[in-house]
Amino acid sequence: xxxxxxxxxxxxxxYPERTVLVVTGDGDFLMTGQEFATAMQYRLPVIILLxxxxxxxxxxxHQEHNYPGRVSGTELRNPDFVAYAKSFGGYGERIASxxxxxxxxxxxxxxxxxxxxxxxxxxxxxxxxxxLMKLRQSAFERxxxxx
Numbered sequence: 001x002x003x004x005x006x007x008x009x010x011x012x013x014x015y016p017e018r019t020v021l022v023v024t025g026d027g028d029f030l031m032t033g034q035e036f037a038t039a040m041q042y043r044l045p046v047i048i049l050l051x052x053x054x055x056x057x058x059x060x061x062h063q064e065h066n067y068p069g070r071v072s073g074t075e076l077r078n079p080d081f082v083a084y085a086k087s088f089g090g091y092g093e094r095i096a097s098x099x100x101x102x103x104x105x106x107x108x109x110x111x112x113x114x115x116x117x118x119x120x121x122x123x124x125x126x127x128x129x130x131x132l133m134k135l136r137q138s139a140f141e142r143x144x145x146x147x
Contacts, residue, residue, distance in 0.1 A: 002028055005032050007022070013042065025053065026050060026078050026081075027076060029050050036088050039090070039114035046114055048117065054075065057074075059074050060074040081118040082116065085115065085116035089113070092116045093117055093118070095117055
């Protein structure tokens with residue numbers, strides 16, 4: 001965790017003519033988000049698509065799978081990520097729906113700045129075909145059948 005933004009900066013530095021997009025979660029970004037300052041310092045216009053579900057999602061998924069309903073230490077209290085990007089002089093925009101994503105991505109690319117697109121996602125939608133609720137229910141069933 002935390003590798004996405006530093007890797008994107010390395011890629012952009014190595015291939016400045018290419019568009020570099022990093023897709024990251026809020027927990028992942030919070031581990032190395034200070035590297036946004038590096039992006040500004042070296043004028044590396046990477047685009048960060050930050051998916052915010054308010055938790056360390058992968059850890060939560062494992063908790064629900066192995067210890068359903070016993071959640072510990074996975075909730076996050078996030079900053080205003082758009083304000084964070086702007087505070088460094090970068091581009092920031094909040095995305096609340098899938099329809100807003102394409103136009104926001106085009107605006108970020110046109111800005112020529114390191115950019116952060118803050119996407120609000122449903123915390124229950126933990127994977128493309130799985131919700132936390134379904135995961136918890138199946139874990140309870142599995143444990144009931146084992147025990």
